[in-house]
Amino acid sequence: MEFKHKSVLLEECIENLNIRPNGIYVDGTLGGGGHSYHILKKLNGTGMLIGIDRDKDALVAASDKLKEFNNFTTVHDNHANIINILKNLKINGVDGILLDLGVSSYQLDEADRGFSYMHDAKLDMRMNREDKKSAYNVVNEYSEDSLVRIFEDYGEEKYSKSIARKICEVRKIKKIETTFELVDIIKSAMPKKALAEKQHPAKRVFQAIRIEVNQELEKLKQAVIDSILSLNDNGRLAIITFHSLEDKIVKHAYEEMEGRCTCPKDFPVCVCNYKTYGRIVNKKPIISTEEELQDNPRARSAKLRVFERKIK
Numbered sequence: 001m002e003f004k005h006k007s008v009l010l011e012e013c014i015e016n017l018n019i020r021p022n023g024i025y026v027d028g029t030l031g032g033g034g035h036s037y038h039i040l041k042k043l044n045g046t047g048m049l050i051g052i053d054r055d056k057d058a059l060v061a062a063s064d065k066l067k068e069f070n071n072f073t074t075v076h077d078n079h080a081n082i083i084n085i086l087k088n089l090k091i092n093g094v095d096g097i098l099l100d101l102g103v104s105s106y107q108l109d110e111a112d113r114g115f116s117y118m119h120d121a122k123l124d125m126r127m128n129r130e131d132k133k134s135a136y137n138v139v140n141e142y143s144e145d146s147l148v149r150i151f152e153d154y155g156e157e158k159y160s161k162s163i164a165r166k167i168c169e170v171r172k173i174k175k176i177e178t179t180f181e182l183v184d185i186i187k188s189a190m191p192k193k194a195l196a197e198k199q200h201p202a203k204r205v206f207q208a209i210r211i212e213v214n215q216e217l218e219k220l221k222q223a224v225i226d227s228i229l230s231l232n233d234n235g236r237l238a239i240i241t242f243h244s245l246e247d248k249i250v251k252h253a254y255e256e257m258e259g260r261c262t263c264p265k266d267f268p269v270c271v272c273n274y275k276t277y278g279r280i281v282n283k284k285p286i287i288s289t290e291e292e293l294q295d296n297p298r299a300r301s302a303k304l305r306v307f308e309r310k311i312k
Contacts (some may be wrong), residue, residue: 007034008299012286013098013238014038016306022046023095023235026086028079028227029053031104033062039098040069047071050089052079054128054214058104078128080219083226093232099223102242102302103127103210115210117202120180125210135209139176144168154217154245155208163189163205179206207243217245224253228277231309236281238306247285247303254280254307281306 007013013035019025019042027036030051040049049072053059059074066072075085079099086094107127108116114124114135123135138150144164151160166189167176176182183202187195195201211217227237241247259276285303292299 007031007038008100008102008240008296008302009286009288009292009304010035010038012304013240014042016238016281016286016304017096017098017236018234019043020047020095024048024050024091024093026050026052026079026082026094026097026230028082028097029100030062030074031058031100033065035098035100036062036066036072039096040066040072043071045069045071047095048073050075050085050091050094052077052082052085054078055104055107056129078219080223080226082223082230086230093235094230095232095235097227097231097235097237099227099237099239101216101220101240101246102298114179115206117179117183117200117206120178122178123176123182125206125213127214131213133213135213136175136177138209138212139167139182140171150208150212151205153208154211155204156244157204157208159190159194165189182206211245217249220246220249221253224250225257228257228307228309231278233309233311235309236306237309238304241285241303241305242301247305250305251285254305257307276310278308278310281308 017025017039019039021042021044023043024047025039025043027039027049030036030053033051036049036051043049051062051072051074053062053076056076059076063074077085103115107113111119111121114121123139125135147164147167148160151157151163157163163186166185170176170185176185186202186205190201224239231237239250241250257277258280259274261270261274262272263270282305285305288299288302
């Protein structure tokens with residue numbers, strides 16, 4: 001299957017990165033190369049782009065899409081390792097970083113990746129196929145309490161306890177091996193009113209398992225901080241999130257790095273010596289236009305937040 005992924009908030013990302021033609025930029029979630037293609041067009045052959053992705057399929061697809069350019073390099077790694085990645089490339093600072101935290105359309109639609117509750121496949125959900133832990137391990141090996149925790153924390157699932165209990169009952173008899181087996185178990189553990197909701201009954205649990213398998217939230221705050229520290233003066237970090245948990249972590253990390261003066265308002269000068277690493281560019285997240293949503297409904301939950309580095 002061709003690696004397809006519609007670049008979400010494309011124009012907004014390019015505009016807010018403030019791309020300098022001779023700058024160095026990082027696409028930390030390269031995907032199919034959609035955002036990177038437009039960044040490279042702005043660089044006019046004089047700047048440089050580093051594309052990072054955990055998925056080797058993405059790196060292959062992006063390299064093909066970007067083959068007309070000779071000023072980019074790809075790295076098979078996690079963007080959370082940005083400090084070491086740049087160190088290994090002997091790069092001291094970059095002028096912009098983009099992180100699109102969504103799952104690509106390819107990963108959702110390619111049945112054998114096991115991300116989707118709409119296709120029957122072996123339970124997998126690994127963004128990096130070289131990782132050892134898969135959805136199969138989470139579903140069949142986690143304790144009932146651990147399953148409840150991730151369903152509640154990562155999926156905000158109201159029926160976490162009954163779903164976790166049902167999973168544990170079924171796996172005592174037979175290992176749960178496929179996505180459709182898991183979907184049936186989830187449905188059987190939910191009341192009829194929940195099954196009648198517009199949202200697919202397995203959506204929240206599948207999201208939670210995917211986040212756990214790929215440790216998407218565990219390292220996110222530090223990844224945001226490390227990305228900001230990797231920026232040159234006036235460099236920008238643009239992050240697209242797709243659910244409230246990610247967005248909250250990014251928002252709070254930005255606020256922490258922007259810093260706040262804690263002195264009373266009537267003090268003539270600041271004496272608290274607060275530390276700031278820059279400024280939040282948009283206090284409210286940028287969301288997709290109605291025109292984009294008509295073309296790509298999966299962009300409905302996307303939010304873009306931008307931070308600009310300031311080095312005193």
